[in-house]
Amino acid sequence: MSELNTQRGGFASLRTRFPKYGQGLDGPLLIWILLFPSLLLLCGIIFYPVINTVLLSFQSLNLSEPSANKWVGLDNYGRVLTNEVYGFWPAVWFSILFSATSTLIAFVIGFAMALVLNQKLRFQLVWRGLALTPWVIPYVVVAYLFFYMFNSQYGIINSILTGINIFGWRPFPEPLGWFGGNGNLAVFATIFAAIWNKFPFFSLMLLAGLQTVPQELLDAATVDGAGVWGRFRHITVPTLRNIIMITTTLQIIWSLNEFAIIWAMTNGGPGTATNNMVVHIYRTGFIEQRLSTAATMSTIWLLMLLAFTYFYIRIMEGKSEV
Amino acid sequence: MTMDGKGEGEKAFLEGKLSRRALLKRAAYLGVATSLGSSLLAACGDNTATPAASGATGTQASGSAGGTKSLKFANWASAETATKDNINKALAVFEKDNNVKIENIGIPFDQVLQQLTTMTNGGNPPDVMQLSGNWPYALGGAGALADLGSLVTDDWRKDAFTNSFEVGTYKGTLYAVPFTVTPHxxxxxxxxxxxxxxxxxxxxxxxxxxxxxxxxxxxxxxxxxxxxxxxxxxxxxxxxxxxxxxxxxxxxxxxxxxxxxxxxxxxxxxxxxxxxxxxxxxxxxxxxxxxxxxxxxxxxxxxxxxxxxxxxxxxxxxxxxxxxxxxxxxxxxxxxxxxxxxxxxxxxxxxxADIHNLGISAQAKDKALAWKLIQFLTTSKEVITTFLIPQGGMLPRLSYNTTGDYAKPYADPINQAFIKDVIPSMRPPAYGPxxxxxxxxxxxxxxxxxxxxxxxxxxxxxxxxxxxxxxx
Incomplete structure (x- = not known):
């Protein structure tokens, strides 16, 4: 693009450097023709659904009575944001809790795993391959795996817990109802499944980053008297800062939009205990058939995610500059 | 475009710098690119159809192709391993006897209402639908189902389990007929x-x-x-x-x-x-x-x-x-x-009152043929022996369960308890859209x-x- 920002103007400068530029199909027309299919695909796949969703949020479309659809202005926004019945804020809070907790713990485990895998180990490739296994298993399979493991009647987790016997003391004499009760255990179970599924992503990315940390810097720090913690804190982490920023941003956003694990394990229950925003939107739109309400929630959620991403990246960029 | 309104190609052509062949080639490229763009733009367009327009779409989808009529039948029986082969075998008999092609649409049970609603609103509903619970009310109330009142004979109404027609009726209109009766x-x-x-x-x-x-x-x-x-x-x-x-x-x-x-x-x-x-x-x-x-x-x-x-x-x-x-x-x-x-x-x-029933789309072109399929599904030996009896629900006509060729599988104490005691206690919940x-x-x-x-x-x-x- 810098070629285009010359005093003579974009295409004129290109013509100077490349005499045949601009002649026939080698000029701007070619650029637009080549871009056209991609732009149209973008229009069809991204912009049209987003615009249609926003338009739907100003209507009252309920699939049980589609003929009664009409424009309602900002009514849906007012209801969703202020009326408890719509369950918007509890879903937002659970989304944040789920995303922050699962990302933070997955990051810590993933980083630790990356540090271990970065050492010279026998069968290094095998260990690295095994460490990635949870990440390559499809989300739905992971969800059903944990659904059965946590099942109160025949799950292996309860078998292990009820089998614990420390000199006659049995901390779990009876099986736990993981997907019942007040929902706290279900929250734990879904976050646990998400962590198991996500930590290899951090391992993979941070392991790649660790291999770019200059050895001479680490050696110099060692000579200067820095210990393991000092080298990690003052050399390894700053070097990986950009990777950490990108991976955590991506994972937070992916986790905020988690669907498969929660839907397959709990349907958002018990009650609304594990109802995150995406499950709530899906349930509202497709189970309850209130499409416009779901579109309103989607639009607000989109804006919230955009705002979060903007500020998060600004904050991380600021730290990076410091 | 240049300032005088002529394109670079056209200008070059007029100045003799571009051959006619090259100009035509460029025009062809542009034409292909433009038509591709138009197709994609059309794909981006609004697909919401009015009921009337949807009817036209439905006509094409379920009309006749090469002299053979076709019908779309949405059901969860075809989506379940245990029942898929049996319902397919039975439908093959209907296809052969009536020179009809059945497009069998298998939908998992927990997605049926969502899929039927989407298909209907998209203007492409199935002609005949297997339904359950509240779905006849939800779809009937939304105008998606045809009134079957005039098609059902008095004989069937008299030979039906208690409330089995009532759970397909909303605001006095019969939207669904019983297929198999399965209360708890x-x-x-x-x-x-x-x-x-x-x-x-x-x-x-x-x-x-x-x-x-x-x-x-x-x-x-x-x-x-x-x-x-x-x-x-x-x-x-x-x-x-x-x-x-x-x-x-x-x-x-x-x-x-x-x-x-x-x-x-x-x-x-x-x-x-x-x-x-x-x-x-x-x-x-x-x-x-x-x-x-x-x-x-x-x-x-x-x-x-x-x-x-x-x-x-x-x-x-x-x-x-x-x-x-x-x-x-x-x-x-x-x-x-x-x-x-x-x-x-x-x-x-x-x-x-938990029963599985059958309905016809309000947009179905050939409702007579759709009704013929429903009659086949509820009375034919093929469906009853290969699908309904193995599935375990009660047959849609009371007499089938108690007398005649099909009654034997229902003679055990458990089925008799359902026929004599449980089904008469059926009560519809407040179903509605x-x-x-x-x-x-x-x-x-x-x-x-x-x-x-x-x-x-x-x-x-x-x-x-x-x-x-x-x-x-």
Missing amino acids: GFWYSKDLLTQAGLDPAKPPKTIDELNQAMSAMRSKLPADAYPIGIDISKTEYALVGFWPWIWTFGGNPMADDGKGNVTINWADDGTVAAFTWLQGLVKNKLTPPDQAIKAERELMANGKIAFKLDGPYLTGIFANTNPNLKTVEAVNSKFGVSTTPTGQGVSKPVTA RYSTAASFIVSALQEIAGGADVKQRLTRLNDEVKTVYLG
């Missing part, structure tokens, strides 16, 4: 009754007797066995199993006057009593705290649940789950079926109360939620 009866395990020192020939007939039996069982059965199974999943189907208990305790939280007007009171005394009873069951470990109906069926098949409300098809499910229950005789020797125990709210036993939305809130409340939430407080909140659904 009160299943009991004879082995577990015996193990608890109770008479296996005398299942509880009242709520008091049931509570006493469950207390006796809790003290004598192992910890991993439960006296009763209640579906506490976050699904609309969980309500089919809980409505009978709500009514039995005297609750009537949602009542439809037959004209679409619904009276709502989720905090009435009977409903509070029913939910309090549920909470007590979980608290006292009389029912598993978090299981859905499928898991509870497995538990019951393996001797871990003593009582349960479920449909007549449970015999087949037991046979597939436990090798010791492979035959109808084996199931009858270990289990029995009775009506829901009675409580202070009812003078007679009651169960939810907004029922499914309300059900989503109700099952959330059911889960929270089972998990220990304050019953009265939570039901009062549920009342507000359901009123919002119906009244806006």
Whole structure:
């Protein structure tokens, strides 16, 4: 693009450097023709659904009575944001809790795993391959795996817990109802499944980053008297800062939009205990058939995610500059 | 474009710098690119169709192709491994006899309403649909289903189970006819009754007797066995199993006057009593705290649940789950079926009218042919012997179950209990276009109360939620 920002103007400068530029199909027309299919695909796949969703949020479309659809202005926004019945804020809070907790713990485990895998180990490739296994298993399979493991009647987790016997003391004499009760255990179970599924992503990315940390810097720090913690804190982490920023941003956003694990394990229950925003939107739109309400929630959620991403990246960029 | 309005190519051509062949080549490239763009733009366009326009679309999809007519049949039978081959075999006979091509659309049970709604609103609905529970009301109320009133003969109406046509009727219009009748009866395990020192020939007939039996069982059965199974999943189907208990305790939280007007009171005394009873069951470990109906069926098949409300098809499910229950005789020797125990709210036993039915799309072009398929599905030997009887539900005509060639599989005590006692106790819930939305809130409340939430407080909140659904 810098070629285009010359005093003579974009295409004129290109013509100077490349005499045949601009002649026939080698000029701007070619650029637009080549871009056209991609732009149209973008229009069809991204912009049209987003615009249609926003338009739907100003209507009252309920699939049980589609003929009664009409424009309602900002009514849906007012209801969703202020009326408890719509369950918007509890879903937002659970989304944040789920995303922050699962990302933070997955990051810590993933980083630790990356540090271990970065050492010279026998069968290094095998260990690295095994460490990635949870990440390559499809989300739905992971969800059903944990659904059965946590099942109160025949799950292996309860078998292990009820089998614990420390000199006659049995901390779990009876099986736990993981997907019942007040929902706290279900929250734990879904976050646990998400962590198991996500930590290899951090391992993979941070392991790649660790291999770019200059050895001479680490050696110099060692000579200067820095210990393991000092080298990690003052050399390894700053070097990986950009990777950490990108991976955590991506994972937070992916986790905020988690669907498969929660839907397959709990349907958002018990009650609304594990109802995150995406499950709530899906349930509202497709189970309850209130499409416009779901579109309103989607639009607000989109804006919230955009705002979060903007500020998060600004904050991380600021730290990076410091 | 240059300032004088001529394109670079055109200018070059006029100045003799571009050959005619090169100009035509460029024009061809541009044409291809433009037409591709137009196609993609069309794909980006609004596909919402008015009912009339949708009808035209439907005409093309389900019309005749090369002299052979075609019909689209949406059902979950084709999406389930156990029934897929049988329904396909039966439909092949219809295709051959009528020179019709059936486009068989298999949809998983829990996605049927969503898919049918989407297809209908997209202007491409199936001609014939297999339906269940509230779906005829949801789709009929939205104008998606045809009125079948004039097509059903009096003979069939007279030869039908109690309320089996009523659960396909909304505001006086018949939108769906019975396909297979499958209400929940009160299943009991004879082995577990015996193990608890109770008479296996005398299942509880009242709520008091049931509570006493469950207390006796809790003290004598192992910890991993439960006296009763209640579906506490976050699904609309969980309500089919809980409505009978709500009514039995005297609750009537949602009542439809037959004209679409619904009276709502989720905090009435009977409903509070029913939910309090549920909470007590979980608290006292009389029912598993978090299981859905499928898991509870497995538990019951393996001797871990003593009582349960479920449909007549449970015999087949037991046979597939436990090798010791492979035959109808084996199931009858270990289990029995009775009506829901009675409580202070009812003078007679009651169960939810849960049936599978068939409807025709309002947009179907050839409704006569669609009706012919429904007649085939409900009366033909092929469907009855290869699909309906193996599936385990009651046949859509009462007499088929009691006399004639098809009656033999229904002669065992469990099926006889369904025919004589359970089906006559069927009562439709307050089904309607907004029922499914309300059900989503109700099952959330059911889960929270089972998990220990304050019953009265939570039901009062549920009342507000359901009123919002119906009244806006």
